[in-house]
Amino acid sequence: MGRRPHVQELTHERLGDRFADALSTYDTARRLDVLIDEFLADDLSGRHVLDVGCGLGFFSERLVQRGAIVTACDIGPGLVEQTKKRARCEAVVADALRLVETFGTSRFDAVVSSECIEHTPSPLDGLKQMVAVVKPGGVIAVSTPNRLWQPVVRLASRFRLRPFDGYENFSTWDAMRQTFEHEGAEVVAERGLHLFPFQFGLHALSTWCDGHLQAARALMINVCVLARKLGGPAAEPRGRR
Numbered sequence: 001m002g003r004r005p006h007v008q009e010l011t012h013e014r015l016g017d018r019f020a021d022a023l024s025t026y027d028t029a030r031r032l033d034v035l036i037d038e039f040l041a042d043d044l045s046g047r048h049v050l051d052v053g054c055g056l057g058f059f060s061e062r063l064v065q066r067g068a069i070v071t072a073c074d075i076g077p078g079l080v081e082q083t084k085k086r087a088r089c090e091a092v093v094a095d096a097l098r099l100v101e102t103f104g105t106s107r108f109d110a111v112v113s114s115e116c117i118e119h120t121p122s123p124l125d126g127l128k129q130m131v132a133v134v135k136p137g138g139v140i141a142v143s144t145p146n147r148l149w150q151p152v153v154r155l156a157s158r159f160r161l162r163p164f165d166g167y168e169n170f171s172t173w174d175a176m177r178q179t180f181e182h183e184g185a186e187v188v189a190e191r192g193l194h195l196f197p198f199q200f201g202l203h204a205l206s207t208w209c210d211g212h213l214q215a216a217r218a219l220m221i222n223v224c225v226l227a228r229k230l231g232g233p234a235a236e237p238r239g240r241r
Contacts, residue, residue: 005075005095009119011166012055013076020056022164027198028058030210031114031143031222034191036062039141039226040110044068047109052096052130053116057083063112064089073102096120099129107133111140115222118144119167124179131183137232140185143193143224145170152197173223180227189226192217 012019036059045067051060054072056079063070064087072083073094083091094102096113097120111130117123123144130140145153147170156162177187195209195216196202210220 006121006167008166009075009121011119011164013078015164016078019079022162023056024198026203026206027194030193030198030207031224032059032062034193034224035059035112035114035141035143036066038191039189039224040066040112040139044110048107049110049112050099050103050108050130050133051083052099052111052113052126053119054083054087054091055079055114055116057086057091059112059114060087060089060091063087068110071103071108073099096126097122097129099133103133105132106135109135109138111138111142113140113142115143115145117142118169118171120169121167123169123171124175127176127179128183131180131185131227131229134229135232136229138229139188140180140227140229141224142176142227143222144176146192146218146221146223147172148219149221171223173218173225176223176225180225184231185227185229187225187227190217191224192220193222193224195220197221 047068049063049068049070051070051072054060054074060070060072060083070089072089072091074080075095077093080091080093096116111134117126120126134140150170180187193210194206195213198206
C-alpha cells in the first residue's frame with residue numbers, strides 16, 4: 001500500500017477474536033440480504049466481484065456461494081487471512097482509499113462494500129475508488145451508517161457500550177448520491193435498514209419496517225445504495241427508489 005494506515009483504521013484488526021463477538025448476526029444477515037441477494041439478484045456465476053473491507057468474510061462467502069469469482073480485500077492482514085479461510089477466495093491486504101493502485105481501473109464486474117468506508121479518513125474518496133475499479137456497466141453495492149445517527153453512536157462509545165475505537169465517519173444519502181453522480185455512476189436503487197437500533201431485539205418488527213416503511217429511509221440507521229457505472233449495458237434496478 002502506498003499510504004501508511006492510521007492506527008484508527010485498524011480497530012477491527014486489533015479486536016481480533018472479539019470482533020466476531022461484537023457483531024450482530026441479525027444486522028449482518030440484513031445487510032447480506034440487501035446488498036447481495038436483493039441488489040445483486042442476477043446470476044453472478046463467473047462474474048468478477050471485489051469485496052472491499054471484507055472483515056471476517058461473510059460477504060465474500062455469500063458471493064462465492066452465488067458463483068462469483070471473488071477478490072476480497074481489507075486493510076487488516078489478520079482479517080484477510082480469516083476471509084481466506086471462511087470464503088476460500090482470493091484475499092489481499094489493500095487500502096480502500098487506494099484501490100486503483102492495487103487493482104487498476106475498470107477491472108471488476110461488481111464491487112460490494114458493507115460498513116467499511118466509515119472506518120476510513122475519507123469515506124467519499126472510498127466511493128470514488130470503487131467506481132474507478134469497476135467496469136463500465138458494472139455496479140457498486142455499498143452500505144454505511146447514516147450520519148443522522150452519529151451522535152447516538154458517539155454517546156454509546158463514550159460510555160463504553162461499544163468496543164470500537166477507530167474512525168467512524170458516517171455519510172448522508174445526498175453526499176453518496178452526489179459522489180456517485182460526479183464520478184460517472186447513476187444510483188439505481190436505495191434501501192434503508194433499521195428504523196430503530198437492532199440492539200432492542202425487536203427483529204421481526206425491524207424487518208417489517210425495512211420492508212414497508214422505505215418512505216422513511218432517510219431516518220434509518222444504515223444507508224444502502226446500488227450504483228451503476230455509466231458507459232456499459234444498463235443494469236436492472238433491484239431495490240426501491
